[in-house]
Amino acid sequence: MKFKKFVTRKFVKIAGLFLILILFSGCLPIQPPNNQAKLAEDFTLPALEGGYFTLSEHFGQPILLYFFSTTCHYCQEETPNLVKMYNTYQSAGLLVVGVAVNVNSLQELRNFVENYGITYPILIDEDEEVSESYDVYYIPHNFFINRDGEIVDDKVGLMSEAELEEQILDIL
Template sequence: MMKRVRWAVTLFVIASLVIGIKWYVGQQEEKLKYASLFLSKEYESYPATDFSLLDINGQEVTLSELKGKPVVLNFWASWCPPCREETPTFVKLYEKYKEDVIFLGVNLTNTEQSVENVRKFIKDFSVSYQILLDEQGEVAKTYQITGIPETFFINRDGMVIYKYSGAIGQEELEILIKKML
């Protein structure tokens, strides 16, 4: 009986160590990813292409009219798992930086089953930043979107200073926002 208890405790300790080591290695990999992102050569900026789209409430939004404030421009769809993964981060950082940075979510509406799916997504994730509807996919084509999510960081002068492909983490998003301020 005592051998079984010792054996069970030993297995528990070993399993705990393995889990702890895996967690630690994962944390270090994330730090290296952040470091490589910002220690790599400077991203070559270029003028953001202007566009006008209707938001989810039918209001027209024109990118060039937002000049003077940095813009986080995120292309997404409600059916996209990585988009669903990153949305809480956008919601959180929008609340933190909404006085200084404009957040625009460009929904690839032409890939959605219905606009109601977009409305449900907005409600489910408590999205309070502006959601634009790219109903024909023209803005996505203009910005050469090859996969979603993709996020563009546009400084107050209307220059794209960085493009991030894939789901972005909170630390990365915040570093890029601060870079625009």
């Protein structure tokens, strides 16, 4: 008899929890679908070569916004592919923009740019405000922005050349 009471109480508790979950599930925030684009947040950062770069001034062309660090192994591995993609698709309007985070020294950043033959703009996010506004917690982190200034996709971690090219073709 005790066993039956125990099982009945357990069942009632579990059923009650289920009911509560069902009732309150309508209160949970609804996540937008992953394929829904949102406007890229505008920012202005200093460029390594001098002057300032404002993202919104480049809306109208496809942009690959790339957050990286010179000391990140995966960033070092991905950079040659980015250089290749930029050189291949620059004539089609592609703009690759590198945003350097965790910069130890400007000379180290210049050496990185020179060693990899980077010709696209490199920006310095010294206070990491832009990284925070884009929710960049891991690098490399790529944002693919279409001609309307909308982020259509973002990828965290090392991307192969083929993966980069596929994403770039989607925004061209």
